[in-house]
Amino acid sequence: MENYVWLFATAGGxxxxxxxxxxxxxxxxxxxxxxxEQQDNKVEDLYGKR
Known part of the structure; x- marks a missing residue:
């Protein structure tokens, strides 16, 4: 019975x-x-252009 509890806990998790x-x-x-585009602009503002 104890093995089934561990099996359920592992498989269930x-x-x-x-x-x-x-x-x-x-x-x-x-x-x-x-x-x-807005996201790209904000990233460029934050990190600068390459």
């Missing part, structure tokens, strides 16, 4: 982590063209 990662990746949205 990995499954929960996998589901959380899948959810996070599926709900992430891409930046629009305007947002991407």
């Amino acid at each position: 990995a499954a929960i982590l996998g589901l959380a990662l899948a959810y996070g990746l599926s709900t992430q949205r891409r930046l629009s063209r305007t947002e991407k």
Whole structure:
């Protein structure tokens, strides 16, 4: 019985982590063209041009 508890804890933890990662990746949205340009401009202002 003790082995099943560890199996559930290990497999269950990995499954929960996998589901959380899948959810996070599926709900992430891409930046629009305007947002991407604004982000690039801010980064250039912060770090300077190359």
